[in-house]
Amino acid sequence: MVKISADRIFGISSDEQFRELALEVFQFQAAGNPVYKAYLNHLGILPESITSLDEIPFLPLEFFKWHRVVTGDLDHEVIFESSGTTSENTSKHYVCDLDLYQRSFTSAFRLFYGDPSKFCILALLPAYLEKQHSSLIYMANELIGLSGHPGSGFYLDGFKGLIHQLETLENEQQPTLLLGVSFALLDLADHFPLNLNNTIVMETGGMKGRREELTRKELHERLCLGLKMGTIHSEYGMTELLSQAYAKKDGIFHSPPWMSVLI
Known part of the structure; x- marks a missing residue:
């Protein structure tokens, strides 16, 4: 699983470049993110069958409330947390590269x-x-x-x-x-x-x-x-x-x- 360069992401200049990189990012997440991988398995979706943007399944936001959504074995630098009352379970985003x-x-x-x-x-x-x-x-x-x-x-x-x-x-x-x-x-x-x-x-x-x-x-x-x-x-x-x-x-x-x- 090869890490995708930030320069490639921020260097996107066309719809075609976005499409190609988005599909590559999907394959990267599907292989290296345990939560997303389990979700795809639950849906019965094989990552190799995804060939267009509108076929990519979105991870439900609720998962950020109940799971540690992280790709690979990196340690997080910071945890961003959604707003909410003290009685609510808030979303947590574990950011590994601030x-x-x-x-x-x-x-x-x-x-x-x-x-x-x-x-x-x-x-x-x-x-x-x-x-x-x-x-x-x-x-x-x-x-x-x-x-x-x-x-x-x-x-x-x-x-x-x-x-x-x-x-x-x-x-x-x-x-x-x-x-x-x-x-x-x-x-x-x-x-x-x-x-x-x-x-x-x-x-x-x-x-x-x-x-x-x-x-x-x-x-x-x-x-x-x-x-x-x-x-x-x-x-x-x-x-x-x-x-x-x-x-x-x-x-x-x-x-x-x-x-x-x-x-």
């Missing part, structure tokens, strides 16, 4: 938004910041570091400091990225209306039981109204994946070349 995750999210960010150093990056992620082992917090923290701006950092849901920072950055006409969980951004927009001309507001989803559930369209309309913006950006990621998709307008997501969505 550099792979870092390369994935930094490359995707640069692809869609350019160099992080262009921005002051503010992260309003209270529900995640209060928990350990969040892949979103890890990503935000690394992007904040790459930003290099002295005003970049994390904020909880006490908005005084965040509002002061946003107003200062607006006065300086500093390009800013405000990355936030949906319920916290709604609280900000509803109670502390702002006029943001130099700021990208990017929601990561998640009401976490704090607010009423809204469609993405409803959420964006309320955020645009409260923050006096024409559009809201979205980030999509999950604990069980190491890649993100981004939507700059109308909730239409685009993924990097090494990520594809199949239904």
Whole structure:
């Protein structure tokens, strides 16, 4: 079982390259991942019979709650854990190569938004910041570091400091990225209306039981109204994946070349 080079993954530049490598990755996982191998056996699927992308069986997300899903005999560097209440069994992603995750999210960010150093990056992620082992917090923290701006950092849901920072950055006409969980951004927009001309507001989803559930369209309309913006950006990621998709307008997501969505 030969390890697949990260350079090949992040060097994908065509649909055909993606198809070929995805099938190769499938064979690699089918041979070396005991959980996935057992799942294929249960389905009665022979790996050598898979010849197209739409034939590849997806491992159910529930398996990440009950099994250690790891390929090969590598030790993990970190465990990312999904959000949830203390009574819930959460998904756990055992990551054996943290550099792979870092390369994935930094490359995707640069692809869609350019160099992080262009921005002051503010992260309003209270529900995640209060928990350990969040892949979103890890990503935000690394992007904040790459930003290099002295005003970049994390904020909880006490908005005084965040509002002061946003107003200062607006006065300086500093390009800013405000990355936030949906319920916290709604609280900000509803109670502390702002006029943001130099700021990208990017929601990561998640009401976490704090607010009423809204469609993405409803959420964006309320955020645009409260923050006096024409559009809201979205980030999509999950604990069980190491890649993100981004939507700059109308909730239409685009993924990097090494990520594809199949239904």
